[in-house]
Amino acid sequence: MTTPFSSLEDFVALPRLSGLVLNREGTRLVTSVATLDPKKTAYQSALWEIDPSGAEPARRLTRSSAGESGAAFLAGGDLLFTSARPDPEDADGEKRPSLWRLPATGGEASLLVTREGGMSGVLTAAEADVVVLTADALAGSTGEEDDAERRKARKDSGVAAILHAGYPVRYWDADLGPDEPRYLAVTDVDGDGRPTLDDLVPSARGGLRNAHAVLSPDGRLLFSSLTVPEELGSQRSVLVRVDLATRELSVLLDDRENDYTPGPVSPDGRYLAVTRDRRTTAELAPQSSLLLLPLDGGEPRQLAADWDRWPSPEAWLPDGSSLVATADDDGGAPVVVIDVATGAVRRVTEDTAAYSDVRVSPDGRTAYAVRSSYLFPAEVVRIDLATGATDRLQNPAERPELPGTLERVESVGQDGQAVKSWLVLPEGASADAPVPALLWIHGGPIGSWNAWTWRWSPWVMAARGYAVLLPDPALSTGYGQHMVDRGWGSWGAAPYTDLMAATDDLVARDDIDGTRVAAMGGSFGGYMANWVAGHTARFAAIVTHASLWALDQFGGTTDAAYYWAREMTPEAMLENSPHSHIGSIDTPMLVIHGDKDYRVPIGEGLRLWYDLLSASKLPANEHGVTPHRFLYFPDENHWILKPQHAKIWYSVVEAFLASNVLGEERELPRELGL
Numbered sequence: 293m294t295t296p297f298s299s300l301e302d303f304v305a306l307p308r309l310s311g312l313v314l315n316r317e318g319t320r321l322v323t324s325v326a327t328l329d330p331k332k333t334a335y336q337s338a339l340w341e342i343d344p345s346g347a348e349p350a351r352r353l354t355r356s357s358a359g360e361s362g363a364a365f366l367a368g369g370d371l372l373f374t375s376a377r378p379d380p381e382d383a384d385g386e387k388r389p390s391l392w393r394l395p396a397t398g399g400e401a402s403l404l405v406t407r408e409g410g411m412s413g414v415l416t417a418a419e420a421d422v423v424v425l426t427a428d429a430l431a432g433s434t435g436e437e438d439d440a441e442r443r444k445a446r447k448d449s450g451v452a453a454i455l456h457a458g459y460p461v462r463y464w465d466a467d468l469g470p471d472e473p474r475y476l477a478v479t480d481v482d483g484d485g486r487p488t489l490d491d492l493v494p495s496a497r498g499g500l501r502n503a504h505a506v507l508s509p510d511g512r513l514l515f516s517s518l519t520v521p522e523e524l525g526s527q528r529s530v531l532v533r534v535d536l537a538t539r540e541l542s543v544l545l546d547d548r549e550n551d552y553t554p555g556p557v558s559p560d561g562r563y564l565a566v567t568r569d570r571r572t573t574a575e576l577a578p579q580s581s582l583l584l585l586p587l588d589g590g591e592p593r594q595l596a597a598d599w600d601r602w603p604s605p606e607a608w609l610p611d612g613s614s615l616v617a618t619a620d621d622d623g624g625a626p627v628v629v630i631d632v633a634t635g636a637v638r639r640v641t642e643d644t645a646a647y648s649d650v651r652v653s654p655d656g657r658t659a660y661a662v663r664s665s666y667l668f669p670a671e672v673v674r675i676d677l678a679t680g681a682t683d684r685l686q687n688p689a690e691r692p693e694l695p696g697t698l699e700r701v702e703s704v705g706q707d708g709q710a711v712k713s714w715l716v717l718p719e720g721a722s723a724d725a726p727v728p729a730l731l732w733i734h735g736g737p738i739g740s741w742n743a744w745t746w747r748w749s750p751w752v753m754a755a756r757g758y759a760v761l762l763p764d765p766a767l768s769t770g771y772g773q774h775m776v777d778r779g780w781g782s783w784g785a786a787p788y789t790d791l792m793a794a795t796d797d798l799v800a801r802d803d804i805d806g807t808r809v810a811a812m813g814g815s816f817g818g819y820m821a822n823w824v825a826g827h828t829a830r831f832a833a834i835v836t837h838a839s840l841w842a843l844d845q846f847g848g849t850t851d852a853a854y855y856w857a858r859e860m861t862p863e864a865m866l867e868n869s870p871h872s873h874i875g876s877i878d879t880p881m882l883v884i885h886g887d888k889d890y891r892v893p894i895g896e897g898l899r900l901w902y903d904l905l906s907a908s909k910l911p912a913n914e915h916g917v918t919p920h921r922f923l924y925f926p927d928e929n930h931w932i933l934k935p936q937h938a939k940i941w942y943s944v945v946e947a948f949l950a951s952n953v954l955g956e957e958r959e960l961p962r963e964l965g966l
């Protein structure tokens with residue numbers, strides 16, 4: 293059977309949907325869809341409207357080569373978005389992310405406000421036409437004009453240097469500084485002239501973390517995390533409120549044991565949902581809980597404390613009686629409703645999909661959300677909140693046909709703990725025709741294989757005849773606090789033995805050829821692939837992507853050293869470091885790393901590569917021929933994002949597996965120049 297997963301060209305061209313907003317009346321849904329640009333070397337996103345009733349087909353709203361994102365409805369009904377498209381009324385045609393407004397009544401979008409430094413997001417209030425932009429401003433700038441001048445001076449002189457006095461200095465793939473996050477209020481949104489931008493809290497320099505900010509329904513208050521520096525390069529996230537009229541900033545929740553992130557404000561403006569994340573120590577695993585914070589100054593109260601899951605607040609019911617939340621749960625992430633008075637949790641969606649971006653209709657009966665699973669990529673659905681009945685709305689794209697089937701399987705860890713996995717089986721797998729298999733190890737390690745992924749698509753491998761096992765070992769979310777606790781600080785113990793228990797059951801199946809099995813993982817999954825390499829010879833090949841190799845050096849170079857310092861003691865780092873076992877590795881390894889990976893810096897990949905060539909049981913021979921391979925991406929980060937590089941990634945992985953697992957040679961992509 294030919295599916296879009298058979299050809300990498302077709303696979304990278306599948307549309308990718310994300311995000312969802314609903315207008316105040318509950319009559320318009322807008323989502324974002326990324327597709328390949330004409331050169332097929334980047335993704336372009338466009339906004340699409342989806343009919344909440346399900347009657348009409350999805351309709352494309354925007355079209356430009358620069359793409360559009362950051363959709364947000366004004367209370368009055370117009371749609372805002374950000375785009376670096378040129379303004380037809382601007383003679384110089386400078387392209388920078390600007391704020392655009394698409395009238396609810398139809399017609400063309402027009403530019404609302406622009407700035408030299410661009411913008412990263414848009415916040416709107418539910419009941420008032422109040423808009424706040426999240427954007428970066430140069431640390432020393434005194435206002436928008438000054439910021440623009442300083443940026444120009446930096447650009448014109450070609451200076452890229454950044455002088456730091458604090459930590460962190462990088463984040464994932466971005467250099468931090470000399471600009472810093474700010475909240476810019478857009479003044480006079482509905483006036484006749486072009487609005488101006490007003491920096492709400494220039495005094496909170498460097499500390500506003502704007503990824504999770506929210507506005508109160510009346511638009512008078514903004515809630516955000518504020519990052520407070522601590523001694524020894526550490527930091528904490530405290531919860532703050534900013535009064536938009538007075539610019540006064542008040543700290544609402546702050547202690548050294550927890551980080552706080554704001555959730556939605558109740559419809560009456562009296563309560564804020566808050567996520568509290570316990571700060572870890574070498575002995576104390578992470579734990580996430582949901583709080584209800586009275587905004588009149590009362591004490592916060594934990595909601596759903598008896599529910600052994602980590603709820604993430606999404607929305608309020610309009611009458612304020614309940615919060616709608618999602619939580620990782622047994623290989624999915626369902627929608628639940630949490631009664632605010634009693635804390636009782638009621639599961640709403642019954643399928644095994646993972647839900648996000650939940651929006652509630654004005655009458656409180658219906659929710660709309662994005663969901664995905666290993667059976668389908670992200671799609672927009674309508675949920676009956678009383679019955680849980682869930683309908684797929686008319687989406688911008690159909691679900692792609694899959695080259696196989698999906699099963700839920702269960703193994704038992706050494707301590708008796710159930711270890712659950714998704715198992716993707718290629719078409720035709722049977723006792724008469726057992727198939728080769730891949731063990732895929734997820735990253736985090738706090739996470740779960742519970743949603744569709746484009747970067748690690750098991751269906752691409754299923755289309756090439758492999759079964760793929762996706763296990764959730766110790767440290768995975770969705771199985772209760774004990775599942776996380778039992779792996780904390782000892783990555784090489786229960787997480788490893790759980791994975792081996794799952795592999796034992798995999799190879800015992802009569803539809804799997806247990807002699808042709810490989811292991812693969814990225815990030816923490818790459819750490820574990822390296823650990824596996826040093827502890828067993830049962831796999832025919834190992835693929836390790838963006839992996840942690842030498843825990844003695846990792847903590848000093850990752851972008852979040854303070855986080856890592858709270859993960860293990862120095863002794864545990866040495867005890868659990870894969871590099872100590874280099875002398876035992878006699879499995880061919882494919883090492884993959886991006887130079888712009890600041891989370892797991894390239895030094896890990898470089899040291900692993902050199903160690904493999906110089907000290908593994910399978911070193912290069914005197915002619916320099918080695919069974920190992922190093923796929924290096926000079927301009928990618930922790931993830932391989934460019935479509936042309938994704939194709940190289942899958943092609944090289946497939947060729948390496950074919951050679952070492954199947955004993956077959958594949959032609960490598962011409963673009964590699966070999």
Ligand SMILES: CC(=O)N[C@@H](C)C(=O)N[C@@H](C)C(=O)N[C@@H](C)C(=O)O
Nearest residue numbers: 735736737814815816817852855891
């Ligand atoms: C600060 C920090 O280390 N956070 C972790 C969530 C993290 O980034 N872990 C990476 C090593 C990792 O495994 N990342 C996962 C999420 C991935 O798949 O990239």
